[in-house]
Amino acid sequence: MDDLMIPPPGSAVPLDAPQVVDEPLLSSGAVGDALVSSFERLTMPHLPAISRFARSLTREAAAADDLVQETYLRALRGWHTFRDGSDARRWLFAICHHAFLRDVQREGLYVQPPDDDPELESLETVAAHWRAQQSGVADAAERLDLGQAINRAVGTLSPHYRAAVVLVDVEGQTYEEAAEVLGIPVGTVRSRLFRGRRMLQDLLFEYARDAGFDTTRTPAPPEARK
Amino acid sequence: MVRQLWPHLDGSLPDALQDRIAEHLTGCADCRSHFEFASTFLAAIREHGGSGVAVDMDELRIRVSRALAAVGDGGP
Numbered sequence: 001m002d003d004l005m006i007p008p009p010g011s012a013v014p015l016d017a018p019q020v021v022d023e024p025l026l027s028s029g030a031v032g033d034a035l036v037s038s039f040e041r042l043t044m045p046h047l048p049a050i051s052r053f054a055r056s057l058t059r060e061a062a063a064a065d066d067l068v069q070e071t072y073l074r075a076l077r078g079w080h081t082f083r084d085g086s087d088a089r090r091w092l093f094a095i096c097h098h099a100f101l102r103d104v105q106r107e108g109l110y111v112q113p114p115d116d117d118p119e120l121e122s123l124e125t126v127a128a129h130w131r132a133q134q135s136g137v138a139d140a141a142e143r144l145d146l147g148q149a150i151n152r153a154v155g156t157l158s159p160h161y162r163a164a165v166v167l168v169d170v171e172g173q174t175y176e177e178a179a180e181v182l183g184i185p186v187g188t189v190r191s192r193l194f195r196g197r198r199m200l201q202d203l204l205f206e207y208a209r210d211a212g213f214d215t216t217r218t219p220a221p222p223e224a225r226k
Numbered sequence: 227m228v229r230q231l232w233p234h235l236d237g238s239l240p241d242a243l244q245d246r247i248a249e250h251l252t253g254c255a256d257c258r259s260h261f262e263f264a265s266t267f268l269a270a271i272r273e274h275g276g277s278g279v280a281v282d283m284d285e286l287r288i289r290v291s292r293a294l295a296a297v298g299d300g301g302p
Contacts, residue, residue, distance in 0.1 A: 170276050
């Protein structure tokens, strides 16, 4: 549960927006309007990116829009913790992810993932691909409609793995940037990312088998060949 | 070598190690097939891993702005 308390990028104050909801600036009309106005100037340009991220996380339009709104409300409430010159986009990503995990937790779907060895994940990925090559599934997977298969597969990943894959592979963030958004060490990002990719590859091969592409050849026992 | 599959494809290894792996791949068809598949796979995730759902951004912007204004006015 540790990473439910994410420090926003550029701030030393832990992000837990509801704790700062009673900020005086937010409760007085004229000053509040000015605050909202300056907040919007800096944050609204990032709305498309946050919306895209929210959709990637939730995989559902209405839930994503709710998450975006919640993200901006939390961000406004925590606006006093934002430091001038910090990366507002990354800060909003962190808040969005934090709010998403809260929803997951509320729905009882939160499961703390194990810390896997990133190198072993690479090794397992290659071993799985080798087995798929031997059975003919790898060739078949390359003939699939990869777009549809991957889109479905990402939606089935558990939240932690999905977030790492979306941030690095879809949003193009570095391990370090993703670590800042997720509030976890870089090594944990690598672990979740590589595990997520391996699970996606497994799902892709499953789709290929389900689509009837499998052959009847039995693969030899997997082993690390390199 | 294959332990560095993802770090190599992400370009996150030190230059010398990146180069050493690249050199190995030119002479090892087995490893190359794994790396090439993984590279294609990553490109597909990059292209198709998002939700793919179209968003009415104007409508969303209005919705969020209204919610923010309500807070600025001392609302909920």
